[in-house]
Amino acid sequence: MWRFSRxxxxxxxxxxTSDSQVELRFDLAKTESLPEVWKQRALERLSGRLVxxxxxxxxxxxxxxxxxxxxAAVRLAALLAEATAPPPKPRRAxxxxxxxxxxxxxxxxxxxxxxxGRTGRDWG
Numbered sequence: 671m672w673r674f675s676r677x678x679x680x681x682x683x684x685x686x687t688s689d690s691q692v693e694l695r696f697d698l699a700k701t702e703s704l705p706e707v708w709k710q711r712a713l714e715r716l717s718g719r720l721v722x723x724x725x726x727x728x729x730x731x732x733x734x735x736x737x738x739x740x741x742a743a744v745r746l747a748a749l750l751a752e753a754t755a756p757p758p759k760p761r762r763a764x765x766x767x768x769x770x771x772x773x774x775x776x777x778x779x780x781x782x783x784x785x786x787g788r789t790g791r792d793w794g
Contacts, residue, residue, distance in 0.1 A: 671694075671695045671696075671697075672692065672693070672694060672695075672739070673692075673693040673694075673695065674689035674690075674691065674692060674693070674735060675689055675691045675693070689735065690730065690732070690733060690734060690735045690738055691728065691729070691730035691738065692728070692729050692730070692735060692738040692739050692741075692742045693726060693727070693728045693742070694726070694727045694728075694729075694739075694742040694743065694746055695724050695725070695726050696724065696725045696726075696727075696746055696750075697723060697724050697725075698712055698713060698716065698720060698723055698724065698725050699713065699720075699722070699723025699724070700723065704750075704754070708754040711753065711754055712750060712753040712754050715752075715753040716749070716753050719749075725746070725749065725750075727742045727745045727746045727749065728742070729741040729742040729745065
């Protein structure tokens with residue numbers, strides 16, 4: 671559902687008469703256009719943004735209502751795409767190769783030796 675209102679910001683006299691701010695509301699809880707699995711996933715992930723199961727996207731950065739409508743629609747699509755994406759595969763634990771670990775320890779010892787050589791014991 672679309673809603674329009676007056677937008678703040680620049681625009682001169684025209685801004686006082688045009689409703690260029692756009693609010694797009696999508697009832698996520700009652701929609702039947704999404705598969706049930708996606709819907710549950712989106713409701714879970716977007717729970718902080720929902721008010722009574724309705725997702726609201728607002729756009730007012732453009733002076734034209736048409737461009738604000740396009741921006742709001744793209745934002746809503748991106749939000750839904752991100753919220754309905756499947757969870758990432760779990761990471762498989764792997765061991766650190768022995769050579770890499772040995773090299774790290776060797777470089778660490780070398781660095782410590784360099785720093786130990788900087789002490790001012792024998793400088794006097």
